[in-house]
Amino acid sequence: MKENECILEMRNITKTFPGVKALDKVNFEVKKGEVHALVGENGAGKSTLMKVLSGIHSPSEGEIIYQGKKVEFAGPLDAKAKGVVLIHQELSLVDEMTVAENIFLGDLPRNKFGFIDWKGLNKRSKELLERLECEFEPTELVGRLSIARQQMVEIARGLTQDVNIVVFDEPTASLTQEEEKVLFENINRLREQGTAIVYISHRLNEIFQISDRITVLRDGEMTGLLNTAETNECELTSLMIGRDLEDHLDFEKRGRDEIGKEVLKVEGLSKDGLFNDISFSIHEGEVLGLSGLVGAGRSELAETIFGVRKADSGKIFLEGDEIKVGDANKSVDLGIGFVPENRKEQGLILGRSVLDNLSLAKIRNLNRYGFIKGREEKLIYQDYQDKLDIKTPSSKQQVKNLSGGNQQKVIMAKWLCINPKLLILDEPTVGIDVGTKAEIHKLIRKLAAAGIAVLVISSEMPEVMGVSDRILTMYHGEITGEFYAEEATEEKLIKGITGIEAGACKVG
Amino acid sequence: MKSKTGIMKVKDNFDIWDFVQKNSIWLIFVICIVFFSIMTPNFLRVRNITNIFLQSSFIGIMSIGMTYLMIDGNFDLSMGSIMALSAVLVIGFMDYGIPVAVLLSLLAGSAIGALNGLFVTKAGINAFIVTLGSMLGVRGLVYIYTGERALVSSELAFSEISAASVGPIPLPVLIFLIMLILGELVLRYTSHGRGCYAIGGNYEAAVNAGIKVDKHIIINFILAGFTAALAGILMASRMNAATPTLGMEDHMIVITAVVLGGTKLDGGFGNLIRTLGGVLVIGMIRNGMNLLNVHSYVNMLIMGLILISVVYMDQKFDPLEE
Numbered sequence: 001m002k003e004n005e006c007i008l009e010m011r012n013i014t015k016t017f018p019g020v021k022a023l024d025k026v027n028f029e030v031k032k033g034e035v036h037a038l039v040g041e042n043g044a045g046k047s048t049l050m051k052v053l054s055g056i057h058s059p060s061e062g063e064i065i066y067q068g069k070k071v072e073f074a075g076p077l078d079a080k081a082k083g084v085v086l087i088h089q090e091l092s093l094v095d096e097m098t099v100a101e102n103i104f105l106g107d108l109p110r111n112k113f114g115f116i117d118w119k120g121l122n123k124r125s126k127e128l129l130e131r132l133e134c135e136f137e138p139t140e141l142v143g144r145l146s147i148a149r150q151q152m153v154e155i156a157r158g159l160t161q162d163v164n165i166v167v168f169d170e171p172t173a174s175l176t177q178e179e180e181k182v183l184f185e186n187i188n189r190l191r192e193q194g195t196a197i198v199y200i201s202h203r204l205n206e207i208f209q210i211s212d213r214i215t216v217l218r219d220g221e222m223t224g225l226l227n228t229a230e231t232n233e234c235e236l237t238s239l240m241i242g243r244d245l246e247d248h249l250d251f252e253k254r255g256r257d258e259i260g261k262e263v264l265k266v267e268g269l270s271k272d273g274l275f276n277d278i279s280f281s282i283h284e285g286e287v288l289g290l291s292g293l294v295g296a297g298r299s300e301l302a303e304t305i306f307g308v309r310k311a312d313s314g315k316i317f318l319e320g321d322e323i324k325v326g327d328a329n330k331s332v333d334l335g336i337g338f339v340p341e342n343r344k345e346q347g348l349i350l351g352r353s354v355l356d357n358l359s360l361a362k363i364r365n366l367n368r369y370g371f372i373k374g375r376e377e378k379l380i381y382q383d384y385q386d387k388l389d390i391k392t393p394s395s396k397q398q399v400k401n402l403s404g405g406n407q408q409k410v411i412m413a414k415w416l417c418i419n420p421k422l423l424i425l426d427e428p429t430v431g432i433d434v435g436t437k438a439e440i441h442k443l444i445r446k447l448a449a450a451g452i453a454v455l456v457i458s459s460e461m462p463e464v465m466g467v468s469d470r471i472l473t474m475y476h477g478e479i480t481g482e483f484y485a486e487e488a489t490e491e492k493l494i495k496g497i498t499g500i501e502a503g504a505c506k507v508g
Numbered sequence: 509m510k511s512k513t514g515i516m517k518v519k520d521n522f523d524i525w526d527f528v529q530k531n532s533i534w535l536i537f538v539i540c541i542v543f544f545s546i547m548t549p550n551f552l553r554v555r556n557i558t559n560i561f562l563q564s565s566f567i568g569i570m571s572i573g574m575t576y577l578m579i580d581g582n583f584d585l586s587m588g589s590i591m592a593l594s595a596v597l598v599i600g601f602m603d604y605g606i607p608v609a610v611l612l613s614l615l616a617g618s619a620i621g622a623l624n625g626l627f628v629t630k631a632g633i634n635a636f637i638v639t640l641g642s643m644l645g646v647r648g649l650v651y652i653y654t655g656e657r658a659l660v661s662s663e664l665a666f667s668e669i670s671a672a673s674v675g676p677i678p679l680p681v682l683i684f685l686i687m688l689i690l691g692e693l694v695l696r697y698t699s700h701g702r703g704c705y706a707i708g709g710n711y712e713a714a715v716n717a718g719i720k721v722d723k724h725i726i727i728n729f730i731l732a733g734f735t736a737a738l739a740g741i742l743m744a745s746r747m748n749a750a751t752p753t754l755g756m757e758d759h760m761i762v763i764t765a766v767v768l769g770g771t772k773l774d775g776g777f778g779n780l781i782r783t784l785g786g787v788l789v790i791g792m793i794r795n796g797m798n799l800l801n802v803h804s805y806v807n808m809l810i811m812g813l814i815l816i817s818v819v820y821m822d823q824k825f826d827p828l829e830e
Contacts, residue, residue, distance in 0.1 A: 308715055332718025346716055349709035351776050360706060360717040363699045370698050414717065 006065075007032050007164055007196050008084075013052055013062035015045075015220075020404055020433055022048045025062070026222045028215055030165060030196040035187060037199045037207040037228070040217035040240055041459040042294050042341070043430040046200050049217070050167055054079045054086055067164070085158030086167045091150050095143030100125035102142050103157045128156040132186055148179030152186060166190060167198040172206060184210055202240075202294045204233045204498065216240055237293070237494045242461040249466025251445050253485040259469075260284030262320070263453035264422050266305065269314030274300040275477035278314070282422065282453040287444060289468030290457045292497050297477040298457045299341050302424050305455075306338040307331040319421065332361055337415025341426040341457075343404070347411045350400035354392050355381050357399045357410050362417045384413035388443065405436025412443065423447060424455045429463060441467050461490055475499035532821055533769050533785035536814065540789055544796035551796060558676065564791030565684040566591075566739045568784070570762045571769075572691045573621075573735035575783045576728040578766055579695070581708040581775030582628060584729065585639040587736040587762055588755035589646035590617045594740035595750035596650055598666075599659040606666055614737045620646060621733020625726035643759065650752045658751040667748035669741075680742045687735075692780040700724060708775020764815050765790050770822065789814075 008030045015023040023045045030036045040046050051057045053064065055073035064071055066082070073079040076086055093102050100121045101108065109124070111117040125138035134152050142150060151171060158166060168187070172180050187197055187210060199211055207214060208228060216224040216239040224239040265281040275297035282288045292298045303309040305316060310326035317323065318334055331338075340346035349357055359366065359377050366373050366380075381395050388409045392402055399410055408428065415423055425444070429437040444467050448454050458464045464471055471488050473481040473496025481496035494500075528535070544551040570587050577583055594613035601609040620642060627638040661667070672679040695701035703724040706714040714721055739758075744750045769786030771778025790811060797807045 306716075328715055329718040329720050338716060340716055345710070346712050349706050349713055349776065351709050352705055356702060356705070360702070360714075360719070363702050364718075364720075367699055370694075370700070372697055372699060372702070374697065 005032060006030065007067060008053075009065040010049070010053065011063050011065065013049065013064075014060045015048055015052055015057055016060045018403065020431055021220055022431075023052070023059075023220045026217065026220070027225075028222070030198055032164075032196050033191055033194045034212045035191055035197040035199050035210050037201065037211035037214045038217065039200075039202060039204075039207060039214060039236065041202060042427070043219075044217040044240070045220040046217055047169070048220075050086065050169065050198070050200065053167070054084065080158065081161065083162050083164035084167070085155075085163050085165070087151065087154050087158070087169065087171060089170045089173050091147075091154050093142045093150055093153060095141070097142060098139050099129070099136065099142055099145070099153050099156075100138035102153050103128060103138070103160065105157070107160070124160075125156070128159050131159065132156055133189060146179055148175055148182045151175075151183060155186065155190075163195060165196045165198065167200070169200045170202075171199075172201065172203065180206070204236060204293075207236070208233070233498045233500060234491075234494050237498050238461075238490065241293075241459050242490050242494070249441060249462060251441075251467065254286060254469040259286055260451070263318065264305070264455075265317040265320075267315045267317070269301070269304065269311050269316065271300065271304060271309070271311050273477075275304075275474075278479055280472055280479065280482075282455055284453055285448050285451045286470065287448045287454045287456060287468045289464035289471040290455060290474060291459070291461070291464045291471055291493055292457075292474035293459055296474045296497065298474055299426050301474075302338065302426050302455070302457055303340075306336060306424055308338075332418065335418065335421040337361070337418065337420040337423045339408070339411050339415065339423070339425045339428055341430065343407055343411060343431075348399050348407060351398060353396045354385075354390070354399050354402065354410055355395040358384060358413050359417065361414050365418075380417050384417060388413050388416075389439065403433070403436075405432040405440075408432055408436070408440065412440070416447070420452060422453045422455070424457070426457045427459070428456065429458075429460070461493060465490070465493070473497045530770060531782070532818060533782050533789065536768070536789050536818070537785050537792075540792045540796070544792060544799070548796060548799040550799060554676075556795065556799075558678065558681075560788070560791045560795045561681045561684075562678045563795060564787050565678070565680040566743050567758065567761055567765060567790065568684045568787040569680075569687060569739045569742070570732075570735050570758065571765045571783050571787050572687055572780060573728070573732035574762045574766045575769070575771055575778055575780055576691070576695070576704060577732050578763075578771045578773065579708050579775055579778050580704040580725055580728055581711065582635040582725060582728065583639070583763060583773070584621070584624060584732040584736075585636070585759050586620065586624060586642040586646055587732060588758040588760075589643045589650065590620050590733050590736035591740035591743065591755035591758060592650045592750070592752060593617065593620070593646050593653075594737035595744035595754050596654050596659055596752065598741045598744050599661045599750045600653065602661050602663050602666060606663065606669075609666075610741055613741050614734060617733040617737020617740070618730050619733070621730040621736075622726060624733070625729030628729065629722040629725050647752075654750075654752045656752055658749055660749040661744070664748075666745050668745075670743075670745040680746070683738070683742070688780050688784055695779060700727065704728065705776055708772075708777070710776070761790060761811075764811055767815060768818050772822075 006029045010026065010028040013023050013026045026045065026049060028049060038046050048057065052059045054076045055078060056075060058072065073082065094105065103125050104121055109117040109120045122138045129138060132152055132155060134149065136145060136149055142153060155166065171183060175183060191197055201207055211228045214226045214228055214236065215222060216236065218240055260283045262281050262283050267279050269278040270276050278301060290298055300309060304311050307326055307328040307330065315322055316325055323334060324330060344350060358381055362380065363372060366377055390409045390413065391406050399407060402410065429440055444454055444456060456464065456467055465488055469485055471483045471493065472479050473493055475497055476499060480499060481492065483492060550556055574584060574587065594617045597616055598609045598613040601612055624638055624642055627633050628635045670680050674682050695704065703719050706717065706719055707721050707724055711721065740755065743754065765786035766783050767773065768789060769778065769782035771783065793810055794807055
């Protein structure tokens with residue numbers, strides 16, 4: 001096979017799940033001897049695309065051409081057998097076994113008596129480790145190795161057969177900088193040997209260090225295919241999160257002098273390794289947008305303000321009174337609502353009814369002699385089902401059967417019925433269909449108009465710019481900028497969230 | 509604005525498999541009745557039915573506490589030991605009068621439950637380890653207190669508690685059924701019940717909704733200890749004595765009954781009416797096999813087999829698996 005030939009082509013891949021289009025006509029290709037980065041925010045479709053590649057999901061439309069032939073892998077094992085290896089963020093190694101045992105796990109060489117051929121095992125492992133220029137022995141216990149070295153074991157495991165493509169899914173998430181360097185050296189070595197590398201990450205600096213080309217995904221659509229040498233962080237960020245304003249996002253904003261009284265004040269909030277010296281305030285009837293990339297510490301900050309995480313230092317005030325940091329049920333009693341990023345894992349009791357989920361935060365205050373006031377609960381349910389237009393056949397329906405957008409409305413309703421003073425929304429529209437998205441944006445403005453202070457965390461630029469009265473940018477755990485709606489531009493915001501000094505950035 | 513683009517998958521039609529899976533216990537229930545009434549002529553006599561209920565009431569009372577605990581995602585292996593402790597305490601303190609002895613036993617059982625709960629919630633130790641520890645520890649206390657001998661009460665009034673009946677219903681059965689109904693009402697219509705389902709269904713979401721998860725879990729451990737103590741007192745009254753080996757495997761039988769009733773080990777699902785089904789099925793097997801003169805060890809074999817097949821079915825038709 002010639003150099004520079006596409007070893008893998010994914011053409012027009014579309015994948016629909018009930019309620020949402022996860023991938024929409026995505027094209028993706030990798031050449032031999034190239035590192036091709038796949039970037040995008042959470043929910044952009046990176047993982048789904050790789051799941052389609054390895055056969056975990058079958059595409060709704062589109063085809064995969066591998067080595068010139070149309071293929072459909074039956075699953076990760078089948079893909080591996082045919083030379084496509086996926087290295088996940090969470091390694092699947094057995095800590096208590098040696099490097100060699102892990103490399104050949106499931107296919108340990110045996111001698112003629114049926115026992116393990118230790119000599120052959122260690123020899124073959126040694127050869128593989130030498131090919132990767134690893135400086136550790138096949139007889140070492142995997143649990144004793146650093147994460148970077150464990151990753152190399154995982155790669156070596158892939159090399160037991162002929163390997164053509166290695167997919168790294170966020171490989172540096174748990175690495176130290178030193179380990180990262182080692183990983184990059186190894187990736188370069190694989191590249192030189194002619195292996196095609198797919199590198200999935202949302203860390204821009206890494207992508208510029210390691211990749212030759214970049215494919216950008218946003219909301220399941222492919223928004224760019226770039227040569228790394230010809231682009232910059234600003235352009236990339238803009239492709240990842242920017243977009244033309246949608247019509248429905250043309251809301252009337254509050255100006256500098258129209259703000260109400262202060263609801264929340266955060267002073268010098270710090271948590272080691274996550275965020276540092278965060279201070280800001282939100283006012284009555286104000287929508288404050290918090291814009292930043294994944295890993296900037298946004299969600300952690302939100303969880304800390306709400307009280308499910310503890311800060312190292314700093315103070316939080318609600319309407320002038322200091323609140324105890326790290327006590328979620330107090331926060332709820334004080335009127336703080338929190339819509340977490342991951343609906344299904346952090347927000348919903350999937351197996352319970354819509355009614356149960358909707359009244360969950362209110363329920364403690366809906367008692368008489370310990371018993372729930374059923375009629376009142378039902379009235380609250382009807383009220384919010386109607387107001388938010390939650391589409392469900394009945395209040396008894398299990399919430400897991402609702403579409404993503406309607407699930408999100410149930411969570412919103414859960415907080416609205418405690419009459420919150422402050423509502424924290426973390427990525428309120430991730431994975432939600434366009435129509436419901438617009439409804440939620442309108443709802444956010446309506447809530448602000450009713451006097452609620454709303455903090456909207458989002459990596460979607462149009463969303464932040466569309467709904468917020470004021471926007472903070474966050475980068476590496478720090479607030480890097482503050483803009484009122486009328487002065488915010490995509491360029492200014494991107495500077496803030498990529499940590500680039502003013503002047504160094506130009507967006508198309 | 510009405511959403512046009514949303515592709516909604518909403519089902520509310522009657523799902524026969526879902527229904528069968530959720531109510532598999534009643535199927536087994538009917539099979540048991542049919543089988544034993546064909547095999548033994550005396551099985552369906554009123555006297556025998558009363559007997560089944562009476563024999564089941566001790567396991568039944570404990571299964572109420574266990575159901576609560578399992579709904580919030582925990583369980584308690586120490587219930588058998590707590591039962592024995594309260595039985596020996598109530599006999600041992602009989603000289604202070606029945607009310608004092610009963611109250612003290614209930615208090616001791618609840619206190620051990622509270623300790624279990626505190627260790628699980630505040631120290632963050634797995635419920636299996638905590639209650640395995642207290643199972644051993646409390647049993648040790650029982651042996652120390654009794655010196656490995658059975659305690660016998662001379663107070664005849666005490667033995668009348670479990671011998672009493674209201675109309676045709678023996679008092680232990682009445683207590684069991686009243687607690688069961690109250691317990692089911694609490695599960696359905698109180699914020700404690702909602703809290704239990706929420707915690708077992710999704711712990712993190714429950715925390716995020718401001719639910720005081722530790723409080724609910726500790727209450728359930730106390731309830732488990734309390735019900736075990738109550739069962740122990742009634743058992744002591746029935747025998748008018750207490751042996752230190754009382755309730756050796758009862759926590760396992762209680763868990764079996766609750767799981768048979770469809771409550772999930774990882775929580776979030778279950779109710780007391782179906783737990784009643786589980787309790788009665790076990791009661792029928794014990795009673796029916798006895799009438800058939802089958803050795804009690806065979807009961808255990810059969811209960812084990814039924815348990816595994818029910819859990820297998822449960823996973824096969826798990827309503828939460830997609």
